[in-house]
Amino acid sequence: MPLSLVPSHKKIHPPEEFSSEAGAYQLLPFRFVPLDSKKYVLSNFVGEYCVVEREILQALISKTLRPDSAAYSLLKSRHFFFDVGESSALHLLATKYRTKQTPLAEFTSLHMIVPTLRCNTSCVYCQVSHKGAAAGSCDMTEAAADRAIDFMFRSPSSHLKLEFQGGEPLLNFEMVQYIIESTRQREQQTGRKVSIIICSNLSLISDQILQFCEKHDVQFSTSLDGPCDLHNQNRPSAEFDSYDRTRIGITRVREALGICGVSALMTTTQASLSRPKEIVDEYVGQGFKSLFLRPINPYGFATKAGVLTRYSTLEWMEFYKTALDYIIDLNLRGIHIREEYAALLLRRMLTPYGTGFVDLQSPAGIGISAILFNHDGNVYASDEGRMLAEMGDPHFRLGNLLHDSYEDMMLSDVLIETLTQTMTEGVPGCSDCGFQAYCGSDPVRHYRLQGDIVGNKPTSEFCQRHMALFRHIIGLLEGGGTAANVLKGWIY
């Protein structure tokens, strides 16, 4: 093994002796996008970014960046270039790229099952065209359920997740029970572990259900849209006070399953826009440590009722920014609550890890990150694909549990074709975007709104909203100070 030269003891050699000559560096791939009128966000394919003035960007590209400047060290540290003769930067980049892409190798993690399409609330934005609680033909059969479980255990994922969607799953709790018991049994046989979540409005929660959930380690996810009047306006029920039932349900779940037994998310309607602080306060008041501020999805009743068209991306961003500012302010005053979408984007910006959020993957997460089994046995590449089918367009249907094999469905033309077309690395409008490393493809949304799975980015509300989100969050981080510190505290 060769020994390196032992340096002489005589004197300290000056820093210049350890710098490359000016301009003797090699650029690494990166993209850039304006942050504001003066600054640019530079980012690379592993998600490291720098915000610099235009002059620095020009100097970087023209290789006139001075080795003794702060920008030189900043950009070199984040692997925008490397000094000629060094190879560690490439190895670090390769390691980070593998790390970031790990979710791809994990394959399908989230498996959604719709045990019934029946529901007892009539949400204004309902994405699946709710059926009345009595409509019997909307329930899943045991045969279909068995096949769904078989399907799930075909996935190589080390983090299998089973989520009951609706309708209201508790209206067919027998089937939910059947699937959970079968799944837990299968776990024993295979030595694998599945986390199980029921998405429910909690109106039907009972001691019997809670005992079952405690025994089988099941958690809940619910919807909470804000204070009583807003919640009931968005999520009315003909049978009961929707807000009251949810509030009581949350308390009962927590008492039985612990504080982490239930999480909540909200959907923004026109009526929500003027009430960001009240919505956040509702979450704080109910003891939640996190909330997820979501814009409305363009499916189902959301479009029929015209709710979707009643606010613009710009209006939603104003709502979001106000809420986020308020949340940060609460944190600074000792009330710890985080906004989950910001937390997701921050993880993408500030950590080397990939995140499995279905709507922000490249290629798209449909099928390979999440998949949905409908009550009738139909398999959809995503929850949104099912919503679209309920509206009459089965484009994203991969097959049926009772008639088609795992291979047929996972290798179906519609899935393969969609995946090959949704790698943002090559998609027009995305390939050279400075935020690409943080974004992803939502082919179902673009298909629905623009009639094309790739979509036209300049007119895409998805693109506009995400560009605005990235700019806003990077702006907050760049602003430094206590607000940036609050956000950095959300990455884990």
Add this chain to the structure above:
Amino acid sequence: MLLSDRTTTRWNEPPFVVRVTTDASRPSPLRSNEALLVKDRALQCPSGFKMYFSLDDSPVTCSNDARVAALPSTLSYVQDGDIVIVRPMTGGLRVMYRKSSHHNSLMVTPACNNLCVMCSQPPQKADDEVFRLVWDAIPLMDIDTPELVLSGGEPTLLGHRLAQLIRRLKSYLPSTSLHVLTNGRQLKFLRFAQDIAGVGHSDIMLGIPLYSDVSHEHDFVVQARGAFDETVHGILNLARCGLRVELRVVITKINFEWLPRISRFISRNFPFVSNVAFMGLEPVGLAKGNLRDVWIDPADYGTLLEEAVQELKWHRIPVSVYNHQLCTISPTLWDVSHQSISDWKNVFLSECAGCGVRHRCCGFFASGTEVHSRAIKPLASCD
């Protein structure tokens, strides 16, 4: 406390190691590797010991061919089970290992391929004898030794002998945790890292210094071009082999402004490390000679250190602060601050007399009491 001194006696023999005992009736088979510390000069010394230490210059009563040397009073603290290097030609004595200490550090080679501007133990030319003495000493160490540090110089310059040494430690001291202080440059050879991993030591960690997040700055601090590139390869290879890594950032006047970005770099590139240690300077060796260029008052980098520690905490990477007196750092850092200075070179100042948190404080390097922070002052107890 001194670890080395000289005896007046000389004779012609290569250096060797002995384990100290005060028990004149040790079982005979043990005596050949032991030195009897003779306290009662009136007694005729029992035969069979490798050598005999007297506690002053008066001769002890021994057979004529026995090795006898006076133990200087500076080293008279040695106790049963301690191990001493004896250099008969020069009279040199060095306490290599103390059974009662938790800070036993074994220098396995004096040679190094870096020449850090703040090195506390300036490298010397390679000397195989240093390695041989450590090798011989291992079977003499107490099997309950909690921890050993392998340091240098640069241990990896031993080549494949390093893995052999670790294997020997694993054999004789199976429950002793090992901390190998290396610059990691030679570990750029994957085979070398695999060699060490191949030993299968169950409790080993490699402590690797990182002084900047970019090569030209790190290379300047270690005064060796190409060092950063090799160290990074080394760290990645260790991770690949499943070996645990601690990154050690010694804070100097040169790099104190870089601390937050060093943390950022670590969280992004080395999130797998077991610990990151921010270390105060030990003002001996080259650090003493280069004091004007390397010394910085901790009071002048408090905020930067807090930022650097916080960055790692956000990323859930374990972090420690070593060698910083509690009064020189923000109380927010006390929970990660350790009593890190080895007992034999650890002292306090007269100012510390009435301090209420002295029992938690790392104190000072005995060598570094002249240069200390302007922030030094006794604090109120917080219990």
